Amino acid sequence: MTDDRPRGRALIELDRVEKRFDEVAALKGVSGSIMEGEFFSLLGPSGCGKTTLLRLIAGFDEPTRGAIAIDGKPMAGVPANLRPTNMVFQSYAIFPHLDVAQNVAYGLRRLRLGREETARRVEEALGMVDLAGYGKRAAHALSGGQRQRVALARALVMRPRVLLLDEPLSALDKKLREQMQVELRRLQRAVGITFILVTHDQEEALIMSDRIAVMFDGEIAQLASPETLYRRPVDRRVASFIGVMNFFDARVTGESAGLIELDVAGLGPVAIPPEQAPGGRNAAGTTVGIRPEMLTLLFSDTERAEHEVSGEVVDAVYYGDMTYYDLKLPGTERPATVSMRNTAGRPVLRPGDPARVGWGRESVILLA
Amino acid sequence: MARARGQGWLKGYAIGYLVFLYAPVFLLPIFAFNDSAIIAFPLSGFTTANFQQLWATDAMHGALVNSLQVAVAAAVISTLLGICAARASARYEFPGRRAIIGFIMLPLVLPEIIVAVALLVVLVQLGFALSLWTVVLGHVLVCTPFSIAILSSAFQNMDRSLEEASQDLGEGRMMTFLRVTLPLVTPGIVASLLIGFTISLDEFIIAFFLTGTEPTLPVYIWSQLRFTAKLPGVMALGCLLLVLSLALLCAAEYFRRRSARQTGSSGGYL
Amino acid sequence: MSRADAGAMPARPSGIRRLLRGEAAQGLVLVSPTFLYALLLLAAPLTLVLLISFWTQDYLELDRTFTTANYAEAWSDPLYRLLMGRSLVISGVVTLTTVLLAYPIAYFVAFHVERNKALWIFLITIPFWTSYLLRVFLWKVILGYNGVLNSALLGLGLVDQPLTFLLYNANAVVITLAHAWAPFAILPIYVALAKIDRSLLEAAEDLGDGPLRRFWRVTLPLSMPGVIAAALIVFIPTVGDYVTPRLVGGTDGLMIANMIQVQFGKANNAPLGAALAVSAMAIVAAISLVFLWLNRRFTRGGG
Numbered sequence: 001m002t003d004d005r006p007r008g009r010a011l012i013e014l015d016r017v018e019k020r021f022d023e024v025a026a027l028k029g030v031s032g033s034i035m036e037g038e039f040f041s042l043l044g045p046s047g048c049g050k051t052t053l054l055r056l057i058a059g060f061d062e063p064t065r066g067a068i069a070i071d072g073k074p075m076a077g078v079p080a081n082l083r084p085t086n087m088v089f090q091s092y093a094i095f096p097h098l099d100v101a102q103n104v105a106y107g108l109r110r111l112r113l114g115r116e117e118t119a120r121r122v123e124e125a126l127g128m129v130d131l132a133g134y135g136k137r138a139a140h141a142l143s144g145g146q147r148q149r150v151a152l153a154r155a156l157v158m159r160p161r162v163l164l165l166d167e168p169l170s171a172l173d174k175k176l177r178e179q180m181q182v183e184l185r186r187l188q189r190a191v192g193i194t195f196i197l198v199t200h201d202q203e204e205a206l207i208m209s210d211r212i213a214v215m216f217d218g219e220i221a222q223l224a225s226p227e228t229l230y231r232r233p234v235d236r237r238v239a240s241f242i243g244v245m246n247f248f249d250a251r252v253t254g255e256s257a258g259l260i261e262l263d264v265a266g267l268g269p270v271a272i273p274p275e276q277a278p279g280g281r282n283a284a285g286t287t288v289g290i291r292p293e294m295l296t297l298l299f300s301d302t303e304r305a306e307h308e309v310s311g312e313v314v315d316a317v318y319y320g321d322m323t324y325y326d327l328k329l330p331g332t333e334r335p336a337t338v339s340m341r342n343t344a345g346r347p348v349l350r351p352g353d354p355a356r357v358g359w360g361r362e363s364v365i366l367l368a
Numbered sequence: 369m370a371r372a373r374g375q376g377w378l379k380g381y382a383i384g385y386l387v388f389l390y391a392p393v394f395l396l397p398i399f400a401f402n403d404s405a406i407i408a409f410p411l412s413g414f415t416t417a418n419f420q421q422l423w424a425t426d427a428m429h430g431a432l433v434n435s436l437q438v439a440v441a442a443a444v445i446s447t448l449l450g451i452c453a454a455r456a457s458a459r460y461e462f463p464g465r466r467a468i469i470g471f472i473m474l475p476l477v478l479p480e481i482i483v484a485v486a487l488l489v490v491l492v493q494l495g496f497a498l499s500l501w502t503v504v505l506g507h508v509l510v511c512t513p514f515s516i517a518i519l520s521s522a523f524q525n526m527d528r529s530l531e532e533a534s535q536d537l538g539e540g541r542m543m544t545f546l547r548v549t550l551p552l553v554t555p556g557i558v559a560s561l562l563i564g565f566t567i568s569l570d571e572f573i574i575a576f577f578l579t580g581t582e583p584t585l586p587v588y589i590w591s592q593l594r595f596t597a598k599l600p601g602v603m604a605l606g607c608l609l610l611v612l613s614l615a616l617l618c619a620a621e622y623f624r625r626r627s628a629r630q631t632g633s634s635g636g637y638l
Numbered sequence: 639m640s641r642a643d644a645g646a647m648p649a650r651p652s653g654i655r656r657l658l659r660g661e662a663a664q665g666l667v668l669v670s671p672t673f674l675y676a677l678l679l680l681a682a683p684l685t686l687v688l689l690i691s692f693w694t695q696d697y698l699e700l701d702r703t704f705t706t707a708n709y710a711e712a713w714s715d716p717l718y719r720l721l722m723g724r725s726l727v728i729s730g731v732v733t734l735t736t737v738l739l740a741y742p743i744a745y746f747v748a749f750h751v752e753r754n755k756a757l758w759i760f761l762i763t764i765p766f767w768t769s770y771l772l773r774v775f776l777w778k779v780i781l782g783y784n785g786v787l788n789s790a791l792l793g794l795g796l797v798d799q800p801l802t803f804l805l806y807n808a809n810a811v812v813i814t815l816a817h818a819w820a821p822f823a824i825l826p827i828y829v830a831l832a833k834i835d836r837s838l839l840e841a842a843e844d845l846g847d848g849p850l851r852r853f854w855r856v857t858l859p860l861s862m863p864g865v866i867a868a869a870l871i872v873f874i875p876t877v878g879d880y881v882t883p884r885l886v887g888g889t890d891g892l893m894i895a896n897m898i899q900v901q902f903g904k905a906n907n908a909p910l911g912a913a914l915a916v917s918a919m920a921i922v923a924a925i926s927l928v929f930l931w932l933n934r935r936f937t938r939g940g941g
Contacts, residue, residue: 060532080535093533097551106547107537158537378746382758385743389765389820392776395786396768399779407779409789453672460665468669472676477871479878481895482915485902486683489690489912509679512672570769573880577902586771593775593885606772613767621760 011036011161011194012057017066019052019218026052028218029066034162034196039188041197041205044215045241050198053215054164057196059083071161086155087164090171092147094139094154100126101135104154125157128187145176152184156191163188165197169204181207202242206230214238234279235368236287245289246336250366252286260366264288266332267309270361279368287367292339294363297325298356299346305358311336313353323348327355393610399600400607407599418604428605431588435569438500438584442507443564449508450515450560451553457516458523469516476513483509484577491578498580506574511564518563518624522556555623562620566613585609691912700908708913718897718914725877725893726921728808732815733873737865739816740823744864745857747824748831759828766821774885777814781805781886806888814882819875823868830864831857866933870926877922894918 010033019027027049034040042050055061057068059080068075070084086107095103104122113121126132129149142150148168155163168184169177185208188195199205205212206226213223222234233239236247249265259271296305314335315326323342326335338357342348349355399407403415422428456462457469475483487506496502526549534544572586579587589605592598691708694701712718747758765773780786781804788800804810834857842852880895887893894914901911 058532058536060535079540080532081538081540085536087533087536089529089533091527091529093527093529095530095533095548106534107539110538154533154537375750378742378750381742382746385739385820386761388817389762391780392773392817393765393768395776395779396772406784408782408784409786449672449675453669456665456669456672460661460668462662462665462669465665465669468673471681472672474676474680477874479875479895481878481880481898482684482687482919483680485898485911485915486687487679488902489908490679490683490686493686505679508675512675516672566767570767572771586769589769589771593771602772602775606769609772610768613769614764617764617767 007035008038009036010034011071012196013069014053015067015069017053017056017063017068019049019056019061020064026218027056027063030215030218030220032213032220032223034194035211037192037194038210039185039195039197039208041199041209041212042215043199043202043205043212043241046200048215049218050200050215051166052218054087054166054196054198057162058085058087058164084161085164086158086160086162087166088148088151088155088168090166090168092151092168092171094142094147094150096139098139099135100131100137100139100142100150103139103150104135104157106154107158121157122153125153128156128191129153144172145180148172148180152187156187156193160193162194162196165195167198167200169199170201177204184208206242214241216241228278230291232276232278232365233289233367236289239289239365239367244292244337244339246292246295247334247367248288248290248332248336250286250288262288262364262366264364266329266336267307267359270307270364272361272364272366276362276364277366279366289365289367290336290359290363292324292337294359295336295338296358297338297340297349298358303358306360308356308358310354310356313349313351313355315351316349318342318348325349325355327357329357396603396610397607400603402600402603405597405600407596407603418600419608421601422604422608425601428585428588428601431583431585434500434582435585438503438507438575439565439568441501441504442511442568443561445504446508446511446515446564447519447557447560449512450519451557453512454516454519454523458520459528473513473516475510480510480571480573481577484574487574488577498578500579500582500584502578502580503575503584506578507568507571510571510574511567514563514567515560518560519553519556522553526552555626558623559620562616562623566616566620569609570613687912688916690909691916693909695907695909697906708909709917711910712913712917718894721892721894721897722914722918722921724808725895725918726925728811728815728891728893729873729877731812732819732876733869735812735816736819736823736872737827737868740820740868741827741865744824744827744831748828759825762824763821766818770818771881773818774814774882777810777817778805778886781810781813805886807890808887810886810888811883811891811893814886815876815879818882819872822871826867826871827861827864830861830867834860863933866929870929873929874922874926877918 012034014030014032014034016029016031017027018025018029030049030053042053044050052061056063057070057075059075059078059082062076075083095106098106101119101122104125105118108118108121122135123132126134129152131146131149131153134146134150137146139147139150148171151168165184169180172180181204184195184197188208197205197208206229209226211223211225212229213220214229215221216237222229222238224232229238229242233242233245239245239247248267251263252260253263253269254261256271259273260277261269261271263269298305298308309329311327311329313325314328317324321342323340325338325340327338328335336357340346398411400418401414401416402411403413403417404411453469453472457465484506487502487509491498491502530548530552531544534548535541539547570586571584572590575584575587576590583591585605589602592602690700692704692706694703694705694707743762747755747762751758778785782788783800783802783805785800785805787804788797791797792800838856838860839852842856847855877893878895878898879893880899883891883893883896898911898914898918901907901914905911
């Protein structure tokens, strides 16, 4: 388990930030710190307020209530052009009347660097995004991936304290997107600037981020490292938004020797340590979650697991390297999903086949 | 089969309709170069005398100069007013927006004689002497809606994040407008100037009511239409005006398309 | 959070600055020059015309005592009634003709022109940009006793004598106006037709409609807002047209605008002219409202 406490110095501090558009609350009091030099993601479904929060940090909108401070300075009343932030827009917002070099040099005008220094910085920034020598290209002659790189270079050349990225990869096709995810991560490590990424793609957030704030309905549901989010989601929404999760109805039956005793429908009794209940616990009816890869099918009688339960295959979906099984377990309506690696000699079961499922108590997460 | 036949029929109709639309326009050069004092068939021979006579008509020159002055002033003022209104309606949400813009666009559908009469009454009541400036006042009223129509699409088609990107990169409102917004809508502004100029140059009723002792070109033409002997000269003048209008329109269309290309949209001001 | 003790202060500048920074205020400030211009040079003059229509004129002096006598005269005098009625009828016929003639063109460009739509639209609008006066005058040349049309008909031996019903009557006014306002009718209909989602037409066909039924049940209803707009754009200004009746209308083709001009000019009776103008606008406005109501019904039905 990684240590989830933020390291280093807080660069951005959000203090109960609220934003209303007319009577609609887009943000309902968001607090938290974003650390210097970290890759931070705001993850959530559309309409959860993540882009609103990014625009508040950039200074395009003012919070209705609450305060934002960057580098210790309160940002109330400071317009976007005076903030130490730069943004990569979702549409990239490449100026169509300027060529690539002019686009990248746009913000340098005010720094009065002189022609040579400006050209040097532009070329350096273009080199950083693998576009060296593209300076004279017209904006409309660029591909989607190139526009994205120009937008990145244009923001990085300003050497901002914080780089804001508003769904920067959503307009790219899958292959290019996966390539850019790795590149962005590498770039962030290289320049050491704080990145804040807005995305609705959980995989993207997991791959790239140091820490992720998962947002629903204008609030942060959980702020943690990717691993913690995946392994210890605090509630059902977070658990089902990130990865695949099996949910089982459960009852807290008691507590002994520091363990929480549960009775899980379909799986039976189990006792778990409190750290497996990251969202706290309710008294009576509750839910537990188990990831599909934490459940195992036991193919031979000799295979053993800490807990075992018998069921029947309802559906099998073959993915090549993996097979996903839906299993009907006694005592629960909802089928449980199990993912199995297709190793040599391991059979693929068919619907109707009986199956034995094994699991361990460390895979059980009690959800708030 | 049925579709192809229907299409052929429609195309025939479309071409016939274009002939109807262009009939008067085609006649203009024919009679302008016709060597006869009467505007009628049969034609009697080719001449450029009508154009030469035009060259020697001082009254026409005076009217032309008046019209050019009025047209330039009307085009510039209406484009400036159009920029304000189009920018406001495309970029901002404010109470009564639809009503205000709708009211400004009203001269588009109002009979020109109503506009002319109303302005005349006010100017007379206020004791203003009629002059070319009073014509400009009226023409601005009629040209502004066209400017707004052209410029609105220019402003609307512009990705709003371009301006935000400029602010994000450190520029304030004023510099953002100068470095991003203005260059992107410049083709629209040029188109608006050209259209305003063309409309003002051709406008008759308002000029007829509001002009003082200095006639504009259409008012001059109107005065000439009564005299049969002057008609061939008027035809020649009309011919020149037609060529001028066409040149201006092609220029306006060119700039409009450039604007559409730059802002990354294909939409026109239709 | 370290700044928590400062409390969640509302992050907004107060007072007028806040007001001026507001989205709505900026929009209003920006639109105000144009709006003020329209208020001063359109709203105020129109209001004055309305006021004057309730006054009387004695040579050059305006008597500002309120009276409805001008309206009584405008609505009862047979000549004014005739001119008003004729204006409305001519405009109505012009509107009907123009829209009926324009629809197939708009349909053709919207559905059958694949690549050069913009060129067609440009071609259609060009004649509109040539001098209005000269266009009207040239119709006189075309339709006259010795005109182009009669010369052609005589030359082809289709008639023995020049046709006289072409010029100096209401027919000539209708033809000329239908020509002058053609682009204004074509464009709104074209826009409405171009907006129709092609898959709706395919759906209608897929559900068993032939081309005619499909047009009747899908295309026409969906393009109705454009048709209504076209009708309004043609109808309102043509009621007040001055040049066309004057040049090609003869005495039988004169319309209300010619009388309004006479009252403000030679007759020196601005109040009566104003009453005629206000009456004409009121009638036109009433008819337009009916049109708009129809428009709303169609758009609501069309979703």
